[in-house]
Amino acid sequence: MAVILIVDEDRLFALTLVHVLNSHGHQPVLADSEREAMEALERGEADLVLLSAEMAGRKNLNLLKAIRKARPELPVVLSVARTVPKDTRDQLRGGLYDYINKPFGHVELLMTVERGLERKRLLQENRELLGDLEQRVRELSTFNLVAKTLNSTLNLKEVLDIVMNKIKDLIMAEAWSILMLDESTNELVFEVALGEKGEQVKEMRLAMGQGVAGWVAQNQQPVIVADAASDQRFFKGVDQRTGFRTQSIIATPLISRGRLLGVVEIMNKMGDAPFDDKDLELLQILADHAAIAIENARLYEKAQRLAITDDLTGLYNSRHCDLFMKEALKKARSAGLPLSIIFIDLDHMKEVDDSYGHLLGGQTLREVAERIAALVRPPDMASRYGGDEYVMVLPGKGPEAALKLAEEIRVRIAAEPFLTAEKLSCRLTASIGIACYPQHGGTTDELLSKADKAMYRVKETGKNRVELAG
Incomplete structure (x- = not known):
């Protein structure tokens, strides 16, 4: 059901339009003045405007310009009486999607309305597709930059900082962290943490299977937790220590050559929308890049240690x-x-x-x-x-x-x-x-x-x- 804003001072004519549109499943809204029309638009009550040419043409096209400024995407159909001079009609059409000459039949009216609504739907779809395309281009550009940047360093701390900052740029949230597996204790250690309480959680440890991150590490599976408080896997100890309030979580394991390296975890997505599969896809792609870079950095550090370490005693050589x-x-x-x-x-x-x-x-x-x-x-x-x-x-x-x-x-x-x-x-x-x-x-x-x-x-x-x- 579409909302059609009818702007016309001819009350009888406007009520006829209301009857026709109502009978075909639309919801008409009447306005017989410029003020009422703009108030309806401010309330968002319009998918299409049927505008009287007489009202549109007054005061140097003020009403038409105001509609265009307030809702540039809104289809405007002008109902034109034959008494309106041709020059005025031509001038008005510059701000319109379509026009219809009075008097007109019901079929002509409905076809004109449907054309306008279809155009609005197509424009909306195009905007969404363009937005998705632009977002995808940004993501691909980021992934390319991440890959190049990660390949430029073999310093583990630099690798972790690069990964964390790129994740922060792509997924807006309140807190981000990378937990690395300490193989000697089989615990997860908060190596990098960004957000208001980031410094307080650094070097904290979670046992394998403890909390959402521990579950992700143990099962080597990503997860989206929409409501942390009601999830049995959620560990309250970190929040109790830091005063942070975890509401939602998205996390994925860092795996290289089949071996668990750690977990990337993000808390409390910004805005009204919850974490979704698209966020998880982005996070997993970044995690894949990160895991390779982390493994390479660790191998390099190990090689460096071996070069300066005595094989027999473990002291420096x-x-x-x-x-x-x-x-x-x-x-x-x-x-x-x-x-x-x-x-x-x-x-x-x-x-x-x-x-x-x-x-x-x-x-x-x-x-x-x-x-x-x-x-x-x-x-x-x-x-x-x-x-x-x-x-x-x-x-x-x-x-x-x-x-x-x-x-x-x-x-x-x-x-x-x-x-x-x-x-x-x-x-x-x-x-x-x-x-x-x-x-x-x-x-x-x-x-x-x-x-x-x-x-x-x-x-x-x-x-x-x-x-x-x-």
């Missing part, structure tokens, strides 16, 4: 230690700060290899590294320098702090036996030398040499001791 030492010394020299080197050599390690073999000897070196790593915290750096030698670099620390840490390491190594998991009891001690900048040298070679010599003095004078370079 000697190559990284040398580079770190040079950079730390450069910063210390520039800032006028101290720097210390601790050089450790295990006592009697040859006897361990001879007694238990190189396999258990390697296990012993790993256990020593674990005890050292438990005591060394950033910005300090611990490395396996070669064989049974370990080197620590302590930026910003002088002799007193270095002696304290070295003694703690010596005590920790000697305190408990090694290889107890193999039902053996292997005890070790360590000889430790220390050299400090600027007291004992101005280059890394000088500092390492002084620390090494201090360590050998300990070896030659009974072992299991710490000595500062002379």
Whole structure:
């Protein structure tokens, strides 16, 4: 049923139109003045206007111009009496869709109305199609940009930030988050979170299967939750901690090569429309791009770690230690700060290899590294320098702090036996030398040499001791 606004001062003629239109399923609305006509339009009461030429032509076409300004998409059909001059008719037709000459029959009226309504429907469909096309072009452009941008970096944090910001641009909501799977604990960790409470949820954890995100991860399926409060999967703990009120959720897993990486989750879509299948499609396409980029970034980071990590112990290797030492010394020299080197050599390690073999000897070196790593915290750096030698670099620390840490390491190594998991009891001690900048040298070679010599003095004078370079 269409609403037809009849604007005509001829009451009898207007009522005749009302009767005809009513009998054919339309809803006519009468207006016999410019004010009434504009009020009806402001209320949205019109799918088509039947406008009297006499009224339209007054005051330099004011009414016709006002209709066009208020509702430019609205079909206007002019009913023209033969008394209207031809020049005026021609002028009026510039603002019209159609016109009909009075007097006219019922069939002519209805055909004219139907043509106008059909044109309105077609225009609306065209606008919607054009809008959909423009939106699709924007989406494809965004996906293309995302792919190019993601391919330009192998930094995991940058990848996550790019993905999050693109999702935010495409799907307007109150909160967005990426949760990554911690494979060591099988938990989801909030790595990136945008929105009013974003900072409060960062690094929070969800168990596998906990909450909507946990369900998505466990089942590796996307989901739309229209009403979070009534959904049994919803976990209230995050809202209770942050004060956020989750109303609706859309989430999809991040999967690469069949392996779960994490979950992308969006809360509370902006506007009146709920999350729908189109939003889910957009999110899944972005998630597919993101998963590949995240996997590549992780592989790159793993390769970087392997390049600077000692395979046996998991500490940094000697190559990284040398580079770190040079950079730390450069910063210390520039800032006028101290720097210390601790050089450790295990006592009697040859006897361990001879007694238990190189396999258990390697296990012993790993256990020593674990005890050292438990005591060394950033910005300090611990490395396996070669064989049974370990080197620590302590930026910003002088002799007193270095002696304290070295003694703690010596005590920790000697305190408990090694290889107890193999039902053996292997005890070790360590000889430790220390050299400090600027007291004992101005280059890394000088500092390492002084620390090494201090360590050998300990070896030659009974072992299991710490000595500062002379």
